[in-house]
Amino acid sequence: MSTSINRSLESDGAVNRVEGLIDDPHTHNFRKSLGVWHVVGLAMADVSPTMAVLLLTAGVVSISGTFTIGACLILSVIVVLIALCLGELSAMSPSAGGMYSIVKDVLPAPVAWITLLNYLLQGIVIPGSLTLGIAIFLKDLFPGIPLGNGIIALIALFAAAAIALTKVEVGAWTTAVMVLVEVSVLGLITVAAILNWSQDLTAVIVHPVHLVDGNLLPVTFAVAITALAPAFNIINGYDAALGFSEEMHDGPRQIGKAVLIAAILASLLITIPFAAAVVAAPDLKTFLASPTPVVYSVEQALGPIAKAVVDIGVIIALFNGALSLLMYFARGVFATGRDSLWPRAVSQRLGSLNSKGVPGWGVLVLVVPAIPLVFVSQLDWLIIFSGTMITAVYFCVGLAALWSRIKDKTSPRPFRMPLWPIPALVVTLFTGFALMQQETQYLIGEVVVIGAGIVLFALSKLWSAPAR
Numbered sequence: 001m002s003t004s005i006n007r008s009l010e011s012d013g014a015v016n017r018v019e020g021l022i023d024d025p026h027t028h029n030f031r032k033s034l035g036v037w038h039v040v041g042l043a044m045a046d047v048s049p050t051m052a053v054l055l056l057t058a059g060v061v062s063i064s065g066t067f068t069i070g071a072c073l074i075l076s077v078i079v080v081l082i083a084l085c086l087g088e089l090s091a092m093s094p095s096a097g098g099m100y101s102i103v104k105d106v107l108p109a110p111v112a113w114i115t116l117l118n119y120l121l122q123g124i125v126i127p128g129s130l131t132l133g134i135a136i137f138l139k140d141l142f143p144g145i146p147l148g149n150g151i152i153a154l155i156a157l158f159a160a161a162a163i164a165l166t167k168v169e170v171g172a173w174t175t176a177v178m179v180l181v182e183v184s185v186l187g188l189i190t191v192a193a194i195l196n197w198s199q200d201l202t203a204v205i206v207h208p209v210h211l212v213d214g215n216l217l218p219v220t221f222a223v224a225i226t227a228l229a230p231a232f233n234i235i236n237g238y239d240a241a242l243g244f245s246e247e248m249h250d251g252p253r254q255i256g257k258a259v260l261i262a263a264i265l266a267s268l269l270i271t272i273p274f275a276a277a278v279v280a281a282p283d284l285k286t287f288l289a290s291p292t293p294v295v296y297s298v299e300q301a302l303g304p305i306a307k308a309v310v311d312i313g314v315i316i317a318l319f320n321g322a323l324s325l326l327m328y329f330a331r332g333v334f335a336t337g338r339d340s341l342w343p344r345a346v347s348q349r350l351g352s353l354n355s356k357g358v359p360g361w362g363v364l365v366l367v368v369p370a371i372p373l374v375f376v377s378q379l380d381w382l383i384i385f386s387g388t389m390i391t392a393v394y395f396c397v398g399l400a401a402l403w404s405r406i407k408d409k410t411s412p413r414p415f416r417m418p419l420w421p422i423p424a425l426v427v428t429l430f431t432g433f434a435l436m437q438q439e440t441q442y443l444i445g446e447v448v449v450i451g452a453g454i455v456l457f458a459l460s461k462l463w464s465a466p467a468r
Contacts (some may be wrong), residue, residue, distance in 0.1 A: 030096065030247045031168075031357050036258045038172045039244045043262035045175035045324035046237035049269040050182040050317035053189070054294050054310060055133070056234045057274050059384065061293050064227035065210025066284070067219040069275050071231040073205075076267035079235050081427050082394055083263035084417035085401035086239055087256030091415035092404075094245035094255050096359075097335030098328065099393050102242070104339070106400040106407065113460070114453035115396045116336065118389040121449070123329025123366045125382045128373035130322040131156040134315055141311040153374040160323040161367045164330060167356045168247055178320040185313035186273045189294075192301035193273075193280035201279050211288040229434040232394070233387035235270050237321070238262035243328040256415025330362030337361070343463040381441075388442040389449065391431050398428030 060068045086102070095101035100119045104112040135152035139145050145152070163174055208219040241262050245255040277297040281287035290296040299306040336342065337350025354360035373382070401417070401424035417423050435446070 030353070032247060032249050032251075033167075033169055034172060034244055034247045035249060036254050036261070038169075038176070039241045039248055039255075039258040040262050040265070041176035041179055042172055042244055042324055042327065043238050043241040043258070044179045044265060044269075045320045046240035046328055047235075047262065047266040047270075048182070048237065048317045048321035048324075049266065049273075050185050050313045051130070051133075051321055052234050052236075052270045053186060053273045053277070054292065054298075054314050054317075057294060058290075058292055060227050060230050060234060061288060063210070063230065064219055064223055065208055065216075065288050066204040066278055067208035067210065067224050067227060068231070069205050069271070069278060070208060070224070071227045072234060072267075072271040072274060074228070075231050075235050076271055078427065078430055079238065079263045079267055080260070081423040082397065083238060083260045084423045085397055085427055086242060086259050087415045088413055088417045088420075089397070089400055089404060090242045090245055090259065091252050091256045092411060092413055094242075094248070094251040095335055096243055096246050096331035097339070098242040098332050099239055099397055100332055101335055101339075103396045103400045106404045107396065109460075110454055110457045111396060111399075113457040114450050115393055116332075116341075117449050117453045117456070118392045118396075118446075120329060120332055120336075120366075122386050122389055123325055123332065124369050125373065125386055127157065127160065127322040127325045127366065128153070128370035129383050130318045130325070131160070131370075132374045134318045134322075137311045137314045137318070141308065141315070150374050154371065156319060157322065157367060157370060157374070160319060160326055161363055163323055164326040164363050165354065165356065165358060165360055168244070168327070168358055175320055175324050178316050182313065182317050182320065183269065185309065185316075186269060188309065189298055189301075190273045190276045193276035193297060196280045196282075196301040198282045199279040199284065201275065204278055204284075205275075209284065209288075211285060214285070214289075216285060216288075225433075225437050226439075228430075229391045229438050230384065230387045232390045232434070233384075235266050236390055237324075238266045240324060240328040243331040252414040326363055326366055327358075329366055330359045333362035333365050334359035340464065341460060385442050385445050388435070388438055388446050391434050391438075392446055392449075395428060395431040395435060398424050398426075398431060402428060 057068055060071060064071060086099070089102035089106070093101070093105055097104070098119070100112065100116045103115040131153040132149060134156045135149035138152060139149070163170060208224075209216040210219050210223065238259060241255065241259040245251045248254050248258070274294065277294040278287070280297045280301050281293070282300055287293045287296055295306075295310050298310055302309060333350055334353070337347045337352070340347045340351070342350065349361045350359075350365065352359075352361060376382070402421055405420060438446075
């Protein structure tokens with residue numbers, strides 16, 4: 001447990017409780033078994049660039065048309081700045097709690113609870129949605145499968161959970177192999193698109209258009225800014241590196257490098273293939289009207305084999321993403337137990353590791369509530385709302401990166417962001433602006449999450465009160 005967490009617990013009068021919780025120190029210690037590229041591979045599985053390019057871009061395209069390229073370019077810069085903030089904060093106190101932990105160590109407790117809920121809810125909603133996607137594309141590849149989508153999704157969810165419960169090296173190598181397959185699929189898509197170049201790249205970037213009532217119209221500033229927050233869902237997941245920082249050799253020095261590499265790779269592997277797909281579209285109207293626009297370009301470029309290539313690539317990407325997410329967020333759940341955020345009996349379970357040295361209870365906490373989600377009709381709303389939650393977490397990270405140096409000027413920083421406070425300031429202002437541009441329904445959802453976080457903070461004061 002980090003010194004900052006110890007200081008926090010002492011200030012709450014909870015040291016005795018936690019000492020009683022940690023009967024076996026090894027229960028709370030991860031094995032140092034991962035290098036930088038293991039962690040980058042796990043983070044890239046969470047990024048899932050094939051899924052991002054083929055599926056997640058569609059929602060933003062429906063809003064802002066070809067400006068989606070511009071949104072990805074803007075987000076690529078912001079993503080690198082976020083990675084610099086994450087690298088500095090996590091290097092000071094590497095923790096399996098990821099973004100929740102770095103906010104908890106710097107900002108007031110109510111903000112930490114709000115961050116925690118925005119952070120962990122993604123670990124429930126997104127894996128369920130990804131495994132449901134596996135069912136849809138598997139049936140497209142093999143139409144004769146007699147099982148329903150929900151059953152296939154559950155099988156995939158349980159398979160990902162089973163791997164997540166084994167030694168972390170197994171998950172790391174599994175995801176690494178699948179990431180290589182994903183990159184190969186993206187490379188094929190990019191080359192095919194370039195060979196079928198149809199649009200002026202400069203025109204689609206500088207003079208973007210979107211589809212309105214069947215007509216191509218210029219993208220206005222008002223339309224463009226509404227696409228920024230949803231675009232966070234496209235280039236996302238590189239922060240998963242933080243969840244494995246305690247399992248890295250020389251974690252304090254290496255975690256900043258790992259998250260920065262993952263952020264740069266995510267930006268390149270998503271923006272370049274998507275831009276290629278746009279310029280390969282023989283007809284922009286058809287491209288923008290398609291529910292899966294990139295798939296349309298691939299089919300036009302590759303012909304009959306496109307369907308199988310896309311289906312296989314997306315199935316691998318979806319499973320890879322679900323596996324990595326369960327591994328990452330389970331460590332966040334574990335950190336909350338180790339930090340004694342919950343009643344004692346709950347914290348004891350969540351803050352323990354199984355015989356393989358991984359947080360088994362953390363995996364279970366994510367999988368069980370994800371099961372009914374594969375049968376929920378409003379799952380699409382939850383997926384889109386996850387983009388709002390992601391933006392809210394990054395807003396808190398920006399604030400933490402700003403306040404950290406103001407609050408503490410003496411602690412060593414193994415990884416220091418260059419040009420502070422510019423990266424942290426840009427991240428805070430940009431994510432705050434993107435949040436304010438969200439649709440009312442998603443802002444209402446975020447207000448509910450904030451309210452729940454404040455209620456949990458108040459309740460935590462009751463169950464953590466020292467016995468008299």
